[in-house]
Amino acid sequence: MTDSRLDPVEVHLPDDHAARALATDAREGLTATPKTLPPKWFYDARGSDLFERITRLPEYYPTRAEREILAARADEIAAVTGAQTLVELGSGSSEKTRLLLDALRSAGTLTHIVALDVSATALRDAAAALAAEYGGVQVSGVVGDFTEHLGLLPGQPTRLVAFLGGTIGNFLPTERADFLTAVRAVLKPGEWLLLGTDLVKEEHTLVRAYDDAEGVTAEFNRNVLHVLNRELGADFDPADFDHIARWDPDHEWIEMRLRAKRALQATITDLDLKVEFTKGEDIRTEISAKFRQEKVATELAAAGFTLEHWWTDEANRFALTLARAD
Template identity: 50%
Template sequence: MSREQLEADLRAGLWSPPPSLPPRWFYDERGSRLFDEITGLPEYYPTRAEHEILARRSAEIIEITGARAVDELGAGSSTKTRVLLDALTTGDRQAVYAPLDISGEVLLETADRLRAEYPTLTVAPAVADFHHLPSLAGEPGRRLLLFLGGTIGNFTGPERSDFLAMVRGALVPGDHFLLGADLVKDPARLVAAYDDAAGVTAQFNLNLIDVINREAPVTGLHREDFEHVALWDEDALHIEMRLQAVRDVEADFTGIGRRWRLAKGEHLRTEISRKFHLDALHAELADHGLATATVAGWTDEAGDFSLTLARAT
């Protein structure tokens, strides 16, 4: 990501009510590695739940879709995806995997490992933000596009609509889209998943301040001036992560010629994570030309998380 993009996001977000920044700025190399650590924490159930579904259903997914190419948005270290790649390359089949992620270091390291692990797999990584899709790899009509981890919940309603329209525009009839989404559940469990006892999520959140300081000309912005907060918004059905000021903050963003003030107790919103009811989610997909009624969908045994397989129509 460029300094120009960060400064555009700063202009658009810091002086908005409430101040906010898009979560893409979490994922520098350190942030990406912290997130990998988060996925293994006892409180953070989504990764285990999604892996459980993939372990049971990957062979079925490949059979239903007939896919010989898998494109993945926000692939990270592709940990869960390996289960699907096992099914994709069964019998030493030739196949293509095209992971896309904003963190180049992690993505390229992962691509090298995958090439060694899967000799018949062509791995074609792309370092990019998934808000701007490159051309998909593979034969049109036989491609499977993945968006896992519940990342769909990071979008507001209008952003989610724009994203799904972009996804549909990248697919042709016969291509499939596999979407991971977290489901509504006990708020105490939800908050714990974003405010773990070990404080790893707090470090992940505070790393955003380090990214801004490194990438944008600014003075007066210090991570010790903030604390991590996670809360559940019942009306919006989302977890909200915040950086709350523990003292008055006054930062000078010299690159954009603006000063930013945040009073003690006020906050910067760094992420939302929407949780879904399946009927409503499937209706959204159908509204964007992604049919689910004749394809498939699954949850883990506890009913915490969902995978939905939709086909472009």
């Protein structure tokens, strides 16, 4: 088999994109009522390591459940889609998609792998590894934001876009609608979206998944304050904040928050900003929406997709949806 062609990584974000986005999010979120910060700022190198630890914790089921479904259904996904191009959004290390890639290669259809991520370093490493592993397959890396740059993705039909890990749950409902509509806009009728969603279940299981006994998730949550300190010259003491994970039954999502243990003031030097906290005041750092099949089908239909297959793990904790562009 011939060697893969590793395309030059396409970069659609300026070098200072992350710094400017963090500054904007910090200023807007920490001067709002209530205070918020987006979950993407958990993931510096330390945060990514902490999240890898989280995925191995007994309480955190989503990663294992999704992998169980992929292991059981990858061959079926390959047969149904006949995909020539696999596009992974937020690719990271692309580890989870290898089950799909192996199935598509075995089916004889895979010709192109496209990985999109905001981290140029992680993407280059992942693309090089994929090129080495999948001989004869073209590999493209795109440094971009999947909320902005979907229309710039390479790849020939038939394409299968994979958005795994339950990441769609981090979007507010209007953001989900915009995202799904944007994905549909770049696909031709008959192309495919594979979507991972965590499912509604009893509160105890959900809360434990985001508030583990070892405190790893608490440290992960506080890591956003370490990021602000390092990148924006802030003086937060992460120990001043409790980690809170709560289930919101009305919205059917988990919220992660950082709650001030006392009244305090933090200075963010690079923004020339002082942020006041009362005792017990929260920063909401993440929502993680949980889904039911009807809700997924309705939201996909509104964006121009038809839900063709719905698969769950044996314990019915997590779902993969295969949807066809209308």
